[in-house]
Structure formats: C-alpha cells, structure tokens
Amino acid sequence: MKALVLAGGSGTRLRPITHTSAKQLVPVANKPVLFYGLEAIAAAGIRDVGIVVGETQAEIETAVGDGSDLGLDVTYLRQEAPLGLAHAVLIARDYLGDDDFVMYLGDNFIIGGINALVDRFKAERPTAQIMLTRVPDPRSFGVAEMDARGRVVRLEEKPEIPKSDLALVGVYLFTSAVHGIVAELKPSWRGELEITDAIQGLIDAGRRVEATVISGYWKDTGNVDDMLEVNRLVLESLEPAVRGQVDENSELIGRVVIEEGASVRDSRIVGPALIGPGTLVADSYVGPFTSIGADCAISDSEIEYSIVLSRSSITGVRRVEASLIGRDVEVTPAPNTPRAHRLLLGDHSKVQISS
Known part of the structure; x- marks a missing residue:
C-alpha cells in the first residue's frame, strides 16, 4: 500500500x-x-x-x-x-x-x-x-x-x-x-x-x-x-519537561514544556503550554493552551490560548488571546497619543463621555 x-x-x-x-x-x-x-x-x-x-x-x-x-x-x-x-x-x-x-x-x-x-x-x-x-x-x-x-x-x-x-x-x-x-x-x-x-x-x-x-x-x-x-x-497530552532554564522567581503550573535553550525569568507559565528552543520569556504571563515557537521573545506581556511562530517578539502588551502570530513578527504597544472628542451639539443636548 x-x-x-x-x-x-x-x-x-x-x-x-x-x-x-x-x-x-x-x-x-x-x-x-x-x-x-x-x-x-x-x-x-x-x-x-x-x-x-x-x-x-x-x-x-x-x-x-x-x-x-x-x-x-x-x-x-x-x-x-x-x-x-x-x-x-x-x-x-x-x-x-x-x-x-x-x-x-x-x-x-x-x-x-x-x-x-x-x-x-x-x-x-x-x-x-x-x-x-x-x-x-x-x-x-x-x-x-x-x-x-x-x-x-x-x-x-x-x-x-x-x-x-x-x-x-x-x-x-x-x-x-x-x-x-x-x-x-x-x-x-x-x-x-x-x-x-x-x-x-x-x-x-x-x-x-x-x-x-x-x-x-x-x-x-x-x-x-x-x-x-x-x-x-495536542497540548493537553503534554508531559511536563524542563530542558531549558527557569529562574527561582518564576512559577510553572501544570503541564509545561520548556525546550532546550529556552529561558524563563520572573514569569508565570500555566499549562498546558510549550515554550520553544531558544525562546526568552521575561516578566510575563503565558497562559494555558499556548505554544511559542523557537527563538521568540515574550517580555512584559500576557498571552493565552495562542500560537506564536518562530522568531517573533511580544513586548509590553496586555493582553493577547486566541491569536495566531506568524514568523518574524513584532508586537508592541501603540504609542500614547493625546485623546480628544470633537463635538457638534445642538441646543439642550445631554452627552455622556467615558474618559
């Protein structure tokens, strides 16, 4: 056959x-x-x-x-x-x-x-x-x-x-x-x-x-x-394994795999989750059902129920969910720009604006 x-x-x-x-x-x-x-x-x-x-x-x-x-x-x-x-x-x-x-x-x-x-x-x-x-x-x-x-x-x-x-x-x-x-x-x-x-x-x-x-x-x-x-x-069938480095200020909960060459610092990872080889997770939260590819960087961010492909970075972002992020992607916060409301109101109007 x-x-x-x-x-x-x-x-x-x-x-x-x-x-x-x-x-x-x-x-x-x-x-x-x-x-x-x-x-x-x-x-x-x-x-x-x-x-x-x-x-x-x-x-x-x-x-x-x-x-x-x-x-x-x-x-x-x-x-x-x-x-x-x-x-x-x-x-x-x-x-x-x-x-x-x-x-x-x-x-x-x-x-x-x-x-x-x-x-x-x-x-x-x-x-x-x-x-x-x-x-x-x-x-x-x-x-x-x-x-x-x-x-x-x-x-x-x-x-x-x-x-x-x-x-x-x-x-x-x-x-x-x-x-x-x-x-x-x-x-x-x-x-x-x-x-x-x-x-x-x-x-x-x-x-x-x-x-x-x-x-x-x-x-x-x-x-x-x-x-x-x-x-x-697939992640639900993971067997926990730490082949990379996890510092004492980090916490791994549940079925978490840290691949060889990966590094976790000052972070919390809740499984099932998979951190690929050469990836850095620092000052971040990685939630359940997340797989992060090789040579990525997750810093000062939160991510859950997502797939991140290799060589991508997420920096200073709260919060990423249910996302598919491709290779060589950079995700950062939008710049803080002045916010203003432009209004044209008739007589006797009542307006509620959420600041």
Missing part, C-alpha cells in the same frame, strides 16, 4: 499567514500539521508516500526532505493548479500504479491515527473505504447519505441542502479500481474533479464502498479557530 498526501492548496482561509508559508506547515504545538499526518501514515506501516504539491513545493520539500527522518520514502508530485482531490489522484496515476493507496489531506488532523482503518481495509477488501463524522453544518463538506443498513448510497460535494450531517473526513482508501472512474470524470460546477464524484461512480458501478463513522476527534485545520482548537488538544 502507498499513500497519497495532498499538500498543494493555497490556504486562503489562513491568510495572511499563508501568503508566505504553506498552510500544511503552520505548526500545531510547534510541529507542522502536515507532520502529524505523515507520522500517522508511517505508524500504519506505509513507507511509500507521494506528496502532491503546488506553488509551495520548495518550502514543503525543505521541511519534509526525502522523508527518511519519518521512516518514509517520499516522492513529490507537482499539481500545476488546485483542480480537485480527484485531479490529484489523476496526476498520481503513474506513481500509484496498481497498488492500493490511502489518500490523506495534509491539513487534516485525526486523533488516534489511521491504523485501524488501514487494517480493516486490508482485511475486508472493499473497493473504497471512507471516514465520516457528524458536523453541525455539512454545507462546507462532502456529505454522505446512508441507507437503513448503514451503507453509503450517495455522496455530494458542498450541497446547499445536505441530505445528512455526515461529512467526509480527509482520509480515503482505494484499490486501483478508482483510476478508471477518475479518468472519466468531468469537472463539477466548481471547475474541479471531485473525489465525491469518483466515489459515487464506484457506487453506481456496483463496487463496494464501506464507511466508518468516527466519534473521535477530527479537524480540517483550514482556519484560525480550528488551528487553535487542535493546538489546545
């Missing part, structure tokens, strides 16, 4: 971060979200991985390399434009050959990995196996309609009127039979080759498509709120 990892999207919902960085490389607990998927693939016993890349190819290649550090053998497959998930399968045809494969969306996060899913696929041998989860608003997802026996009967991409609340999770398993269907697909109303249409084609052809409804945790980390939520979840 091979893996096909999709890492070619532009990440418009995470701009401006993704103007200068691939969305799959935005870190969760100081590790790119893409790496969680690659580690899950390796843990499932899959070695050969094709990564579909676009305009951020160079950055992703620099981060992942040949995959050997993760126990993988990585091949990069260029997709000239984001023309749909099934289009990624189309361009990967020669690489995949006649092998079974798992397709994994590189910006998705699934707790618990994919071992059980892969084992079930190998044991039961359906033509395709998909993962579903219940969502409050299915209109932003591919949606599955099930019959009374729990079998998938219809799939629809981002429907205006969903037939169910079961959304497709970004992990799919296929035999080589899917290639014949993909080769005949026509672009959808979005101008893309939809993977939902490919799976529907398998169903219409009488092929067996199995679905697993997961009750565990899944997120498409395509926006800031989801990134912060996944960061929170």
